[in-house]
Structures are given as structure tokens and as C-alpha cells.
Amino acid sequence: MEPGQSKPAGEAGVPAPDKCTDPYLRCAFNGAAQTALGVAGSALLAHSPQGCDYLVNNAFASQECDYMETMTLCTKLCVDEIVHGGEDVLARTIREAKDLPISALFVISSCGPEIVGDDITAVCGELQPEVKFRLVPIPCPGFRGSQYDGIDIALDVMLKRLVKAGTQKVPGSVCLVAPHANANPTWVADLDWVKQVLSRMGIPVVATLTHRTPLAEIENVASAEASILLSHDAGQKAVDYLSATYGIEQVCTGIPLPIGMTNTKRWLSALGERFGAEKTAESMVAEGERMVTATCRRKWPMARFLYRTPAAIVADATVGIPLVRFVTEEMEMTPELVCLYTSQRPARDLLAGELKSLGLRPRVVFGTDVYQTKKNLAEIRPRVIFGSTIERHASEGLGASYVVEVVRMMRQFRMINREYFGYTGILNLFECVQNEWTMAWRSKEKRYEAKW
């Protein structure tokens, strides 16, 4: 199979695999909620039955919201509202919230009200004069796609409804797009790393779309000169819109996000080149590489023993694509299977380029689900898997020595956010490997009982 090509769909005796899936990705409603909850000083109202509120809770956790600051509400639609329409209930709920000290209330509609035709945009328009905050309707039923589609839909609404045209450009500034479309469970650290880098290069950040972003920043996003997309899974549409509407140029395009030595160097260099900060970029690379090397010399990462160990990577494109080079170059392993949750053309092209450049020919599965992952793990039998808790259980009995949980962890928990981007990110990933290595060596039972 050619690098970058997906495995043929289906297998002998199994019907085409798109009717019954076991998805990794959540629905568009969830992605829209993640995006809305990244706006500081706002609240979110789910116009939905009460079950969808759990998708909001998931998004709330993903955006690291503080329940003392951010409120989520739900119209809790029942049969009556599905039969007779839920617009009255929506209006009543907005009125209940009218005294909240917020700058915006994002109203996101789920499958039920969208199918029965509730017009949340009209309700918000009608009630806007009654409330002090902005009402922002985002019709985003789950059936409109994956969580990444939801992020794109919500960003589209925000940019079209909230951004003020005609703002003066801030010279050499950027806006950051879709940092939350990243399967690193503590992706906020990746965003923080990017901001530190930009600060050191003297590049002002006009807005982040979205994480703890004040409404005023979103309104002002047109003043950015450039945009940086922080995901290979979502946000490209927003970046394209900003480019087409406000002439905001996308930078750091066509290269993987900065995970690992080479990717980080490329990314920093591209940034330095665009903003005339080549010297700073060079010194950041030199310092960073020196720091990583020195730290490894002091800590002796066990990752060095995994030379030419067959590996699988199961992740989103944002983490998964850069990980291919990191695993191959830094850890000298042999990626033999790459399963990515998404299958967008830019991500396919980017991965194909990486594989070609590295001379790798792993099996590649785009848009994987849990079933496809398990089947491919069973066929390829990698010795090390970079993935999630799901792969830990899916690979039981398949002979994998280590499952390094780098995305969607259930058991391992981080109180401190840890980035994968940049130089400390390399050490964080080594640490994940190291802990898994240690666990694999730990005796599962004692050979005899002590006498005391």
C-alpha cells in the first residue's frame, strides 16, 4: 500500500464498514459547545433534551472551565416540546438567565429541536432587546457531523456574527485558531507554549479562537495580520474565512505541528521567518535542543531502548501526524500502523508527505473507529502503541508490550497540564513512555510470601 493511503474499506465477509461504527469522535453539538465554552465571561444554553447536557459537561471539562465563572443551562426538552415546538421554553429559559453577569449567551440547538424546526436564531433575535448580553445562536445538531465539524460550525457563527469589520491591523500580530481541536488531554499547555513562543518573538496575539477568550478579542480578530492554525483536524475553514474576508494570512502551513525536535525546529523557523525573528527562532531551537539533550543525559530515558521496535500510532491528526516523525527520529522506532480519527484531505496530504520524507510505509487508516483499530492492531501486531485507554484494552492478548496513553486517557490523570509541543513536550512524551516502561517491568505477582 502506498504511504498515506487508507486501508481498503471492509473485509471478506464483512459488509461495507460505514453502517455500524464505534466512533472515537463525538458529534457536532459537542464540538460547538467546546468552542462556545472557550469564550470567557459567557454562558452556554443547550436547547436540547437533558441528555445532551452531558455533552456540554464534557466540553466544559475539555475547556477547563471554572464552575464559579461559567454557567451552563439546558432547556431540558421533553415530548411536549418535540411535538409542539420548544421555542417558548427557550424564550422562558433565556429570560430566566437575563440577570446573569455575562457578556454573551451562546444558544446551541441539538438534534431534536433542529429536526422539529425550532428557530433559535429568531428567538434570540426577538429576545435580544430584553437582555444585556449578546445572544449568539449556534444551530449545531449532532447529526451535522463530528465534533470537529461542530468546531468549524461554531467558529463560523462567531466570526460572522461577532467580528467587527474595519478594525485597524495590529502590525505583526496573529490570531490562534482551534487550539482545542487537539487530543492531548491537557492541550491547554500546548496553547500556552505557543503563546510563550510568540511572546518571546515579540508577536502579539490578538485573539485565540477559543480558550478563555474575552468577547472583545473575538470582536477584534480582524485586526490580526496572520493566523496560526493549531490543529490538523479543525479550524481550516475559519482560517480560510479570515483570509478571504479580512486578508489574514495563514502562517506555518504545510508542516506538522511542533511535536519532536525536527517538527519544532521547522515550525519555529517558519514563524521566525514570517515575522522577521529568525535569530530568536534559531536561539530558541539551540536552547531547546540543548535543554532536551542535557535533561536526557541526566535522566536517561528508557525510550532509547526501543530502537526499531514496531509501533502503532492511534490518535487525532493533530497529535498523530507529528508523532510519526517524533517516534521515528527521536525514539528510533518503526511506525507500522497509523490510525487517525479524521480523514480530511489536508491531513492526508500532510501525512503522505511526512511518510515519504521519512521513507516509511506503514499501514494507514484514516477515519478509524474502534473496530478498525482493533482489527488492524491484530493484523499488524505492533509491540508499542501510542494511543488511548481504548487501545490499552483493545490490544489485550495481541502481544503489545507497551501501550503509551497519550490521548483520551481514562486511568492516568494529570493535575498539571503538560504540553506535547516544543522541547518540554518531548520530555513529557518521554515521561509517558518511561512510566509505561516501568509498569511493564513491574512484577504482577510475588513468587513466594514473606515470613514476617
Add this chain to the structure above:
Amino acid sequence: MNSDSIAFHGTLQQLLEKVESGEMIPKLQASHAPMCKFFTAYYVISGIRHVVPLVHGPTGCPLYMSDFVRTRECCEIRGVPLEPTACTTLDESNVIYGGEGKLLEAVKEAYAKYHPDLIVILSCCCSGIIGDDVESIAREAEKQVGCRVLALKSEGFGGDFRSGYEDAFKLIMELMEPPKTTMKQTINILGARWGPSPTEFNWDLDEIERLLKEIGIKINAVIAGGCTVEQLRHAREVELNASWCYDWGQKLGDLMQERFGIPYSKTGQPYGYAATKEWLLGVATPLGLEKEALAVVERETREVEPDLAYLKQALEGKTAIIEVSEFPGPIRALSLARMAQEFGAHPVVINVHPYTIKERMPSIKYIIGTGLNPEIILTKGLFHLGSFRSSKETEDELEAIVATYDNPIFFGNSGRFPPCPVVNLTLMNPAFQPHYGFKGIKNIAALVRQALEHKDLPRSRLFRGMLYGTGTK
């Protein structure tokens, strides 16, 4: 007591009357959103081994299921292998043109991929509204695959969380075949499910199973807490059904009694000595094993005599303020009230949400019928908009209420900071599990001892600030 902060103060019977008449149902649309019907139906179905729960909907509906039920609860905690969370991934086109054809193919595909013993189609809001006939598809699909295919209309808007459980249990009855024999001294335990709500930890079930085994009672199936389809087929061959929680098993128990004539032991949760003894005798007596049960109770009681004596001495004359807030449901609060009463305390149950009373009406009525009718206080904070505001206000109100009682002791969890000893009955601390049965008596006695002997130790300023902000006392 500051009457400005009190929304209700009376007995359980009086609260029930107010809830029944609609007086006590919160008017705020946005307050208190428990799980939807789909979620709870899923929990029950996922408690059957080798089942494919096939969600006929978009990918959002299985979110909680795949992350929390399958991966965290089942794989990580309960030792269950990775099982599928299958989904038809309905999209806009399916919503417009219908998804029945896709569903039929999905069932066939699910069978080919997972080789299950059972496939259960679960409809959700989308498929329910567009009118996909999941039941007909299930019948059609069953002819084309090698296992039973059932369908459950579990649209999230279609009912409350309770209806999801009940409809799923009702569906499971379709798998129960006419009895060919009677399994002597064998029971089913009803009302279990594998969900993220840790109200039924393995430890509690282990304690019940241990005691039943001591008596000589066998269990055919824990429905649906890891039972097999084969066990469900034979479920009508038992002599008796029982439940560790009257509430959850009640509907299925009543239905199996009504339809199949299998008696159902109606007992509450085995918290404390009296409830544990009642639970065991409730099961053993109809099986003709009363003598054996009494012998086990006597033996076990000897083991916990110091703990029982301590609980009586520690709780006698106290006011037990009881709040179950982390997985709010009135049944556990009422079971604790009964236990507190047994050891000589006056129970006051605080902040059971009227919504949960409404949802558990039959069980509450039964409990009142058994003679338990404790004092109940609901505060206004319970009805306020927003989880933080509500939580902060109920904390302030709780602290004020506790201060008005003589000799109070708080039965709840450590997230509360009342000015009295706090018995940490959280379900999130495995160090003191189980709470049921005789081992539970030991654990609860240890928790009460910790609360009383260390009541003057400082509480965490850090956790208090985290929960209620730094502006609190």
C-alpha cells in the same frame, strides 16, 4: 432556623403530597438536569455480556457510553473486556430520508463484526423524531443474523431517566424463556446496571453474594450486572427475585411477579443491622431457609457486636442530618435515615430534590408504608440557577440549619463543612466499602468513629475554597 432559606420543612409524607400535587416541582427550566432516558436504558443493556448495544443516532449519543461506561467503568474498574459501543452515525441525509435501511445493514454488520449473543437497537432523539421503525427493523434483522435482535425506543426526550431503566428491564423480559424446571433455592438479583453512577459498587454486591452463599442460596443472574443471555433465558426458573435496592428492582420484580408468578422480595437497601437482617430473611424465608439465615445473622452479628454497640452509644440522642448530594437520590438518604433511627438518632433528611421524589414515587410510597417517615428539609438554594450558585447557597443553608439542632452529626460527604462531626459516606472512597451488610456495619462504625474522635481536626481550607470560593467562612 431562618425561614427565608427554607423551601419545605415537614415529613416525607407531606413532601410526597406536595410533589404529587405539583406544588414542589421546580419551575426553573434550567435547573437540575439528570440523565435522559437513552442513557439509563443504555446502562441496563450494557450490563449483559456479549451484547452489542447499537445506538441508532449520531455519534454524540454514545459519547458518555464509550468513555465512561465502556472504557472507564467496565474495562478499568469492573474487569470487563473492551466491548463495542456501536452506532449508525446518523447524518443529515439520514435525517431527511430516513435511516431504516442503514440500520438494517448496521445490525448485519454488527453481527459479522462482533459475533454477539444479543443485539439491542437503542433509538435516540433523531431516529425517534424522524420515525424510524426500530422495532420492525429488529424483527426483520433477527431473521438475517444468528442472535436475538431487540429494539428499545429510548429517545432522550421520550421520558425521564427512570423510564429508560424500566423500559430496558421490561425489554430484557423478552429474553426470558418459559421455565423447563425450577432451580431450587436460587434467585435472581434485579435492578443492576453497569453505568457510571457508582451507586452499586462491586463491593456491595460481593457482600450480598457472600451472605447469600453462607445461607446456601444460589444466584442465577444479576440482572443486568454482568449477566449472560443464557442466564436471562433461565431467569424464570428461579424460586424468587430480590433486589439490593428496592427502587431499582421494583418494576422488573413486580412485572415478573405479575407475568410469570415469580415472587419478589420487597426489601430496602441493607444499611445497618435491622435492614440487613430484614433483607436476608426477606430472601431466605420464602426459600425455606429461614433457620439457616438466622444462623448466619447470629454468627455475623457476633462479629460486629462491638461495632453495633459503638454505633448505639455514638448516635443515641443525636440529630443525624442526612444529605446525599453526589449522586442525588432519595432512596439511599432514606436508607441512611432508617439506620440512624435504628441506632437511636433522630434523622433529618436534607435536600432530596423533589424531582427525584417524583421519579421514585412508587418506591417512596412503599417506604412510607413500612413506617419510615422522617423529617425533611428542602432549602431554597436547591432550586437556584447554576450549579455553583446552587451549591454555595445550599452549603450556607446547611451550615445554618445544622447550627439550630442540638447534638447534630452530619451523614453525607466531605464536600460539606457543617459545624458538627461529618460522617464521610461518599461512595468515592474505596477505603470504606462496602456499606451494605455486616461488613458495611463495620465500615460505617469506623466512619462514625473517625468523625467523632477527630471532630476538632481542621477542615481543608483548600477544598472549601475550591468548592465554594474563598469568600466563605
